[in-house]
Amino acid sequence: MKTLKFSMILLALFLLKTFAQATPLNAATNDPKSGIYLTAFDYKHNQLHLASDQSTSNKFRLNDFFGGKTLTLSHEGKNYQFSKDSIYGYRDKDGNDYRFYKSNSAKYKILENGRIVIYERQQPGNKQTGFKPLVRYYFSDGVNGEVYPLSLHHLKNVFKDQPAFEVIDANFQTDDDLTKYDNYHHMFRINHLLVKLL
Structure with a gap:
């Protein structure tokens, strides 16, 4: 009887440890850190395109000098170029959201929605x-x-x-x-x- 109780406790501890280790990994892959918002609808529903997670890292080049009209995103070794007036905005690696508005060089940091x-x-x-x-x-x-x-x-x-x-x-x-x-x-x-x- 004691052996059965001991075995049940060991099994419970093993399952608890396994679940505790698996949960953060699953959560991280569903929580993108940066990416592009193609539309206002995407921003409102937190739908990032070319989104990064723990395994990938996005790099943005805003081409702000002289009123640059494009944003370049390096994602998984490839470069993607977007016209600033054709996308809503982006989220940077720190989790800050930005919106482009009218002027191609005008990016607005969203403080509160x-x-x-x-x-x-x-x-x-x-x-x-x-x-x-x-x-x-x-x-x-x-x-x-x-x-x-x-x-x-x-x-x-x-x-x-x-x-x-x-x-x-x-x-x-x-x-x-x-x-x-x-x-x-x-x-x-x-x-x-x-x-x-x-």
């Missing part, structure tokens, strides 16, 4: 900023909407005939207020207030 999509764009600094990059914030109403500077003027104009207008008008006094992050809810304050209207 909530009631509004909030973006960040860095531009080279100058003498006045001590050559630190200038960070500007933008938004769109939906993942495929027009991109505007994140300002009270633009938000009120986009939502002028909707209940969101009243929320914006009552809760934000300056453009800087719009970039405040709500640490408790882990989202931008503007999105936390607007999501209540849905």
Whole structure:
């Protein structure tokens, strides 16, 4: 009887160890780290094309100099070239998502996809900023909407005939207020207030 119990315990430990080792491997192959979003639908549904995982590594060349119109992706030893105005965007190796919009060289880092999509764009600094990059914030109403500077003027104009207008008008006094992050809810304050209207 003791031998049977001991054998059952050994079998259970063996199966537990085997399952614990197999789970991370399966999870990693289903969790791409970088790739291309061909459309807004792809971004919205987290469908990356030419996606990397633990066994592969993607390298991007954005060809940004002189307003380059193409993005080159090195994937599994092959180079793929995309026209920036024909794809939605991409996810880099650090898990950051970017959207291309109108100007071929304009890439917008997606900070949050909530009631509004909030973006960040860095531009080279100058003498006045001590050559630190200038960070500007933008938004769109939906993942495929027009991109505007994140300002009270633009938000009120986009939502002028909707209940969101009243929320914006009552809760934000300056453009800087719009970039405040709500640490408790882990989202931008503007999105936390607007999501209540849905």
